[in-house]
Amino acid sequence: MNKKPLSLHVDVDKFIPATxxxxxxxxxxxxxxxxxxxxxxxxxKNKVATVxxxxxxxxxxxxxxxxxxxxxxxxxxxxxxxxxxxDSSYNNLKPFEYGETELARxxxxxxxxxxxxxxxxxxxxxxxxxxxxxRISLAVGFFASIIVLIVGMTIGSIAGYCGGKIDLIIxxxxxxxxxxxxxxxxxxxxxxxxxxxxxAIQGTILExxxxxxxxxxxxxxxxxxxxxxxxxxxxxxxxxxxxxxxxSRAAGAKGKWIITKHLIPNCISVVIISTAxxxxxAIFTESYLSFLGLGxxxxxxxxxxxxxxxxxxxxxxxxxxxxxxxxxxxxxxxxNLFGDGLRDAFDPKLNG
Amino acid sequence: xxxxxxxxxxxxxxxxxxxxxxxGLFRSKPLKAVDDVSFTINKGETLGLVGESxxxxxxxxxxxxxxxxxxxxxxxxDGKLISTPADIREFxxxxxxVFQDPYSSLNPRMTVSDIIGEPLDIHKMYENKxxxxxxxxxxxxxxGLNSEHASRYAHEFSGGQRQRIGIARALAVNPDFIVCDExxxxxxxxxxxxxxxxxxxxxxxxxxxxxFVAHDLLVVRHISNRIAVMYLGRMVELAEAGEIYDHPxxxxxxxxxxxxxxxxxxxxxxxxxxxxxxxxxxxxxAPSGCPFRTRCPHATEQCAxxxxxxxxxxxxxxxxxxKVDEIN
Numbered sequence: 001m002n003k004k005p006l007s008l009h010v011d012v013d014k015f016i017p018a019t020x021x022x023x024x025x026x027x028x029x030x031x032x033x034x035x036x037x038x039x040x041x042x043x044x045k046n047k048v049a050t051v052x053x054x055x056x057x058x059x060x061x062x063x064x065x066x067x068x069x070x071x072x073x074x075x076x077x078x079x080x081x082x083x084x085x086x087d088s089s090y091n092n093l094k095p096f097e098y099g100e101t102e103l104a105r106x107x108x109x110x111x112x113x114x115x116x117x118x119x120x121x122x123x124x125x126x127x128x129x130x131x132x133x134x135r136i137s138l139a140v141g142f143f144a145s146i147i148v149l150i151v152g153m154t155i156g157s158i159a160g161y162c163g164g165k166i167d168l169i170i171x172x173x174x175x176x177x178x179x180x181x182x183x184x185x186x187x188x189x190x191x192x193x194x195x196x197x198x199x200a201i202q203g204t205i206l207e208x209x210x211x212x213x214x215x216x217x218x219x220x221x222x223x224x225x226x227x228x229x230x231x232x233x234x235x236x237x238x239x240x241x242x243x244x245x246x247x248s249r250a251a252g253a254k255g256k257w258i259i260t261k262h263l264i265p266n267c268i269s270v271v272i273i274s275t276a277x278x279x280x281x282a283i284f285t286e287s288y289l290s291f292l293g294l295g296x297x298x299x300x301x302x303x304x305x306x307x308x309x310x311x312x313x314x315x316x317x318x319x320x321x322x323x324x325x326x327x328x329x330x331x332x333x334x335x336n337l338f339g340d341g342l343r344d345a346f347d348p349k350l351n352g
Numbered sequence: 353x354x355x356x357x358x359x360x361x362x363x364x365x366x367x368x369x370x371x372x373x374x375x376g377l378f379r380s381k382p383l384k385a386v387d388d389v390s391f392t393i394n395k396g397e398t399l400g401l402v403g404e405s406x407x408x409x410x411x412x413x414x415x416x417x418x419x420x421x422x423x424x425x426x427x428x429x430d431g432k433l434i435s436t437p438a439d440i441r442e443f444x445x446x447x448x449x450v451f452q453d454p455y456s457s458l459n460p461r462m463t464v465s466d467i468i469g470e471p472l473d474i475h476k477m478y479e480n481k482x483x484x485x486x487x488x489x490x491x492x493x494x495x496g497l498n499s500e501h502a503s504r505y506a507h508e509f510s511g512g513q514r515q516r517i518g519i520a521r522a523l524a525v526n527p528d529f530i531v532c533d534e535x536x537x538x539x540x541x542x543x544x545x546x547x548x549x550x551x552x553x554x555x556x557x558x559x560x561x562x563x564f565v566a567h568d569l570l571v572v573r574h575i576s577n578r579i580a581v582m583y584l585g586r587m588v589e590l591a592e593a594g595e596i597y598d599h600p601x602x603x604x605x606x607x608x609x610x611x612x613x614x615x616x617x618x619x620x621x622x623x624x625x626x627x628x629x630x631x632x633x634x635x636x637x638a639p640s641g642c643p644f645r646t647r648c649p650h651a652t653e654q655c656a657x658x659x660x661x662x663x664x665x666x667x668x669x670x671x672x673x674x675k676v677d678e679i680n
Contacts, residue, residue: 035461035505243457247521250419251471252444261470265461 039269042345049341052334059331063135071113072125074132075299079123090123092317099123117323121313124299126320133303134327136296137283140213141335144220144282149275151221152228157259159229160236171233174226185223186285190215190294212295216286224278231274235267269346276339280332287328303328360428361529361561362393362416362447367425369408369415373636383635385411387585389425390662393529398555398562400576400593402569402608404632408585409565410452413531416563417447429529445475448522452534454514458506464517465502468492471524491520494557495550512543516550523554529561536571548575569612573597578668581605584643585635587662591669601671601680604644642673650675 043049072078078099079090090099095118102112117126159170193215201214239245240263248258264271289295290304303324310320367389370382386408393399401409414420416427418440427434434443448471451457458467465488471477478484489499495516506514515535522530532551536544548571554560566572572579573593580590581604589602600606607626614620628647633639642660645651654674662672673679 243451243453244459246414246419247449247451247457247518248470248474250417250444250449251521251525252441252474253470257474261462262459266459 035269039346043341046341046344049338049345052337052341055330055334056338059134059327059334060138063131063138066131067128067135070125070128070131072115072128074124074129074301076125077123078119078125088123090119091121092313093119093123094317095319117319118317120309120320126323129301129306130303130323130327133301133306133324134331136213136300136302137286137304137328137331140216140286140302141279141283141331144217144224144286145275145278147217147221148224148228148278148282149271152225153232153264153271155225156229156232157236157263160233161240161255161259161263163237167233170229174230177223177226180223182223186216186219186289187292187294189219189222190289193218212289212297216289216295220282220285224282228271228274228278231270232267235270236263239263239266273339273343273346276342277336280335280339283328283332283335359395360392361395361430362563363426363428364392364412364416365390365426365428367412367415367427368423369411369420370423381636384585384638385635386415387638388659389582389585389587391580391587391590393561393563395528396555396559396561397577398564398575400572400579401563401565401582402567402572402579403582404567404608406632406635407582408635409567409582410533411585412582413449413533413563413565417449417531418443419449445477445525446527447529447531448525448527449531449533450515450518450522450535453538454511454518455538457518458514460505460507463503463505464492464497464509467506467517468520468524471521475525477525487524491523494523494554495520510543511539512547515539515543515547519547519550519554523558526558527560529563531563531565533565534567535564537566537568544571551575569609581608584632584638586643586659586672587670588644588672589670590662595669599680601665601669601676602644602673603648603650603675603679650679 067074077090079087081087087100093099093115095116096114097118098106098112098115106112115125115127117130120126120129155170159167190212194211197211197214197218201211236259240258242262245258245262248262253261286295286302287304287307290302291308293305293308295305296302306324307321307328310317310324314321367386368384369386370384372380373383374380389408389412391399401412403409411420415422418427418434429443429446432439434440462470465485468488468491469484472484472487478487488502492499492502497513497516497520501509501513506517509517515538519535535551536547539547551562551564552575555562562575564572564575576593578591579593579596581588581596581602583604589596589600589605591601596605597609600609603626607628610623610626614623630647633643633646639646639656641657642648642651642655645655648655652675660672660674662670664670665676
């Protein structure tokens, strides 16, 4: 339509109906993103959690890789050389001090690897013992949490999904286990299980890990699944009333399908978070049991047993108690902070 | 029942569903959610089921699909009695359901294609991945969804689109019969019209049979061939859609239909509303005899003695009331 240059009439040409393509162009949808990706994005924004995560990764990697190239081993007593009298100058070295033969080699121009944290009362390099102790503590923490996760998730989801009498029986058993004093049970069970396991593992690779650690795992599996199973049961009780579960049943799904496809994926974030928070508590339990003498077999160190050994020479060599204590605190603290970060990032109830 | 020239696809005979509700520590009492309901649904027709909240409409739909185990009664599908677990499994491929709430009926952790493909996965109804994907895309285009929506999650869609996903899921196994459990009551009015019309189009294209549960009487009238009215777990009236709107016979249906809002204010003023006194009794303590007698203006002693029989008063028009002739 022709329009006079000074006319105030609205230009009709500007009001053509949009074509299908134009409409398509106007519809904006954000690129598809999974729940997991969103969670990771939120987690990375949380600085405390990210730093904690890197600390855990560094500690874990160094506990795995340092023993591969470190020239000393956790069990070698440096003062003991076959065919010679025991050289007591290697016992109780302070950080970066050397034994007599080593000093002689340095005089001769040789390079000797320093004892970064000194040595213990039997003349073993303390740094590598701390590294091995960390390795044991982390392994106990992770595996114990995985055992707790598997046992707790299986039992909890069965109780929650089946309901009725099965739920009632399982939950009463949980109540009974809850009412037992944890520490006492752990000590009793590791004492009793110790003798049984001793015979069972003779000659296998498990012997090196030690009876006590294995009984510790069993104790974890027997006692600590209860809170996990309660948590999961509660989640599943509310989830199974959702209509999508009914829809799945209307399509002909059975119990196993519904639990694995619908119920567990919907409570997995809660499960991950509580597993992450379970690890430090397992490490803590292992440490105090080792401290009480129920942990790993000598000469294998763990952070708790290192702290316990250090008590004897506390006044003269305080660093031997301080170092493992700091490592335990660092691990437990960063795992807890990371777990909190995970909860903030993944718990849908907090971010709507 | 109405033995028309149409063949009955679904026959429900004396269906009862009681839930045990515990009262006190050890005693339990039956809640009669559905009490002695019988009806048939012919091939290709839509049966509307109306009634107020808590009258057992949804329970009828769910018990019909064996999602709740019926307390007693028989369900016949296409001339066969559904009784053994194997029957039920076969039946699930023929009869599906669309749910009321498009928000809670879709798993938030699954993509659209997984939600729609779930019934296919359960019944293993495809040879390979490609066939599954093709079927899902076909279903999505049936209900008016874009193929690029397949990899998205349900929370990214509006209520109407979510309900379309739910409908595509119900269509996945190529059913003959769909229970629509208030499929539009959670949607906006403008979206309701689209979805209702889509139900109509799908019925024509695929030859579907519906049991359409709803409390919106206008929606039900629009889509149904026949309409059943329920009150307190009982069916009180069943007739052709036009018949029941023009000549409701049961006093409850009359009152229910007088409550339908009319867009024209002049007509609305002229219409007399029948307002019932009192509240709906608890289904735990249902009145003896006719369940409606406590609120019925025409109730007599006879109504308290025994449940009135559900009988045919004119062709295809069933009513459960002793006083039908007197009232009308």
